[in-house]
Amino acid sequence: MIYETLAVVAGFSIGFVATWKFVEIGIKKETREETPRVAKITEITERVEKTSEQIKKPENLDELIKYISTKFMLAEVTLLTPEGLPIASNSSTVDEDTATAPEIIKIANALLRSDRIVIGGGENRILAIQISPDVILYAKVTREFSRAEIEKLKIEVNSLLEGLL
Numbered sequence: 349m350i351y352e353t354l355a356v357v358a359g360f361s362i363g364f365v366a367t368w369k370f371v372e373i374g375i376k377k378e379t380r381e382e383t384p385r386v387a388k389i390t391e392i393t394e395r396v397e398k399t400s401e402q403i404k405k406p407e408n409l410d411e412l413i414k415y416i417s418t419k420f421m422l423a424e425v426t427l428l429t430p431e432g433l434p435i436a437s438n439s440s441t442v443d444e445d446t447a448t449a450p451e452i453i454k455i456a457n458a459l460l461r462s463d464r465i466v467i468g469g470g471e472n473r474i475l476a477i478q479i480s481p482d483v484i485l486y487a488k489v490t491r492e493f494s495r496a497e498i499e500k501l502k503i504e505v506n507s508l509l510e511g512l513l
Contacts, residue, residue: 428450435483475498
């Protein structure tokens with residue numbers, strides 16, 4: 349009985365010491381490996397910040413259209429007045445867009461009490477937003493937009509337009 353008890357105690361002690369050493373070795377390796385990871389993440393963050401700083405703000409309406417279509421991944425963008433007069437566009441169907449957008453916004457206001465609407469059909473979607481009382485944004489997109497993205501688009505276009513006009 350005494351030999352069995354000594355064998356159990358010795359086995360427990362050896363197992364505990366071996367496990368403890370493996371854990372220490374693993375912790376040492378992790379701390380050595382984390383330093384390069386942190387450095388890499390910092391490098392990537394700095395690169396992203398530099399590229400975002402390099403994107404200059406638009407100085408005219410054509411640059412504004414190019415800027416927002418690139419930044420928000422919009423296929424075709426038209427800025428227009430509520431009366432249907434085009435302000436700026438990169439769309440291939442400007443006349444259709446300027447005729448359709450004010451009516452879509454009127455319907456959204458009447459039925460949904462909203463100043464924005466996304467109409468989807470198949471792969472393409474139409475996004476119409478009342479940016480300000482004087483400006484409507486009408487865009488053709490191929491991806492989903494969240495409410496936060498639409499609000500961010502609205503705020504940014506409004507602030508850029510105020511800077512231009």
